Amino acid sequence: METYPSGQLPMKAWAEDDRPREKMVLKGRHQLTDAELMAILLGSGNRAESAFGLAQRILLSVDNDLNELGKRSLHDLMQFKGIGQAKALTIAAALELGRRRHLTEVRHRPQVRASRDAFQLLSGILEDLPHEEFWVLLLNRANRVIGREQISSGGMAGTVVDSKIVFRKALECKASSLILSHNHPSGQLQPSQADIELTRKLKEGGALLDIGILDHLIVGERNYYSFADEGML
Structure with a gap:
């Protein structure tokens, strides 16, 4: 049975439109915080914290800087309790896709003349x-x-x-x-x-x-x- 610290609830106990997956469906991806998006990638947390709490802790370790997080190795990510190889690979793959998207945008930078x-x-x-x-x-x-x-x-x-x-x-x-x-x-x-x-x-x-x-x-x-x-x- 999952046991969470006082004041924390597993995400399944949240109001439906506050859960990251449901929130994305209802309100669109732009309305989610970085921690909520990462919680979707993680899927689950550990015995002490929800996926959202774990995502917050990971982001806090890099001062909420996604560029800095993108520099972390699989080994670095797996130091967090609840992050095994599969979750570390999921995070790394998502960050790499973001990096490649940015490179594509850079190659096709439109010029604004008017x-x-x-x-x-x-x-x-x-x-x-x-x-x-x-x-x-x-x-x-x-x-x-x-x-x-x-x-x-x-x-x-x-x-x-x-x-x-x-x-x-x-x-x-x-x-x-x-x-x-x-x-x-x-x-x-x-x-x-x-x-x-x-x-x-x-x-x-x-x-x-x-x-x-x-x-x-x-x-x-x-x-x-x-x-x-x-x-x-």
């Missing part, structure tokens, strides 16, 4: 969502895309954007500039006062870090609003 280019890269993500999401395109000095990151997800009326997360993503990727983007599920493309203030705040923050904000797109149904094109930057 707002339409950015819209084409983002429309497939944002156009048909029933809720607001905020994304950034990360660009190098040649305005080639080196990353595309979701920053936040909210409701019909808006989503909260943490500038610290935006610039952390930029610094991690060594981005020279950013293109901000979010959708308006209503289809109304005009920026709200909150959109304008957020853009100004991020532009000022980027200037301190020498990271340019090239544009902010508001994506609607088959169309978009560009802060740069409208002289709002």
Whole structure:
């Protein structure tokens, strides 16, 4: 019988929509934390902790840095109680696939020359969502895309954007500039006062870090609003 420390429950005792597998089915993979995704890979934990608790402990050992985790050998991974060769291989294989995906993206880095280019890269993500999401395109000095990151997800009326997360993503990727983007599920493309203030705040923050904000797109149904094109930057 599994015995968990006080305050911890096995994942099968969690509310159904909080369990990582069920959460992915219901809400999509972007809504899961790194620990929840790893818990799915692990499948089970050990007698003292759930798969989620084990995943948290593994990530904590590398300060939640997936790049650092990718450097760990099978032997390193197997030092964690509950990680045998099979689970270590599963983690290593998943990280290697992520690395190869990144290499593929690097080989096919599109260049953003105008707002339409950015819209084409983002429309497939944002156009048909029933809720607001905020994304950034990360660009190098040649305005080639080196990353595309979701920053936040909210409701019909808006989503909260943490500038610290935006610039952390930029610094991690060594981005020279950013293109901000979010959708308006209503289809109304005009920026709200909150959109304008957020853009100004991020532009000022980027200037301190020498990271340019090239544009902010508001994506609607088959169309978009560009802060740069409208002289709002």
